[in-house]
Amino acid sequence: MGRRCDIRLIVLITALVAAEYVASQHIHITPNDMEPVREVLSKYGVTCYGPSPSEFNWRGPKGPISHSPQFRVHSQDLNMPNNQTGLLLVFERVMEEDEGNYTCTDRRRGHNVVIKLTVTKVLEFDAPPNQTTEEYADYLIKCKVKGNIKPTFMWYFQNLTFKEKTTTGKYSVQDGGLLVRNVSHLDAGKYGCRAFETTSDYTVSEDRDINLIVRHKPVFLHHMEGEIIDQYVYYLESANLSCQNSAEPPANVSWSFEHKPFLYPYDHYIVTFNKQEKLGRYKCTVSNPLGTVTRQYQLIEGFKPQVPSGLAVVSTGDNYIELAVSPNKKSDALIGYRVEYIEKLVKPNSLTYESFNMMNFNSTEGPFALVNLKPNTEYIIKISARNMAGVSDFSDPLAARTLPVNINGAGSYRGDGCRRSLLVAALIMVIARTVRL
Structure with missing residues (x-):
């Protein structure tokens, strides 16, 4: 048919x-x-x-x-x-x-x-789809074409491309495959092998995908193995204790609390703080036949900081607003502030809408500058306090407007060095005009 x-x-x-x-x-x-x-x-x-x-x-x-x-x-x-x-x-x-x-x-x-x-001819590959190597060894990812032809090759990995006979410190295209030097677990994944056969009459190309498997001990995806991690949690809220990892073969996960094992085979543990007995030392152990890594969390009761008071505008320019705030109590143990500012715009139909921006400051000493703002624009500004446990509620909003653009350059937040550079540039322009006259 x-x-x-x-x-x-x-x-x-x-x-x-x-x-x-x-x-x-x-x-x-x-x-x-x-x-x-x-x-x-x-x-x-x-x-x-x-x-x-x-x-x-x-x-x-x-x-x-x-x-x-x-x-x-x-x-x-x-x-x-x-x-x-x-x-x-x-x-x-x-x-x-x-x-x-x-x-x-x-x-x-x-x-x-x-x-x-x-x-x-249809290019017939000799390229196993799954290839395995050990970490820290050099490995040739095999990709050949059967028969008497001698095609050229091009390789792909993530956003990298390796052409015929090109060599880098890490990779090189060789007869029979792609050589990967000092393989790490980050080299695992899908590689593309493309073969070209070119004659005076035609060009034929074919592709093969090859999955490189790298055997390695467990490695944590976030934070390295080492010091105890202080994890703060508010009363009746939850903390996510993560032990996400990469391992080949896949790892087994076990947990303990205050040195007492408990059955939980997953790589993250969510603790809801509803009683004091849940505070303390948590430990996860991640292991496969090639090795073991551990991570410890100290779950600590956190307290929400007091709402900052005394939010005020220190100075304004055509592209910045500087803020100050009264100090919180020392018991809040602040590590900085978070400022949310809203640009108020008016549509042709006279309805207003708001677009939100947020900026974290890793200091408790002001002033706190909001930069790259629009000139002659009103902003609504709120501030909250930050400590290791989290953030406070936001303060009452404060309205402030940037200045109109000053053609002399004053009023822009650029720092003293930039102001001197502007003055020098202006002086050069005056001299150039004088010379032309």
């Missing part, structure tokens, strides 16, 4: 194209490709046609082409519209031996047309 469908499709295309050449007295072919290139085992058909009456025959590298459909390569007559006659050359499966010239001849008129068929 598939073969008949393919032949019918070729017949239909041939008929449509033939209608374009009704007035012509010459022999034509369709598809109109005088040097077709086809892969081994693919199907191929080409038709020669011309005005009736015509008597066509096809001849290939091995002689005349038979009309009998029992042959893999044969021809068959086509009834063409608009007083046209056609002869279809059919390749049920293209083979390497079919390469060469094919001539269609009109025996009545003595006209002929010649096509040159080039047959390409």
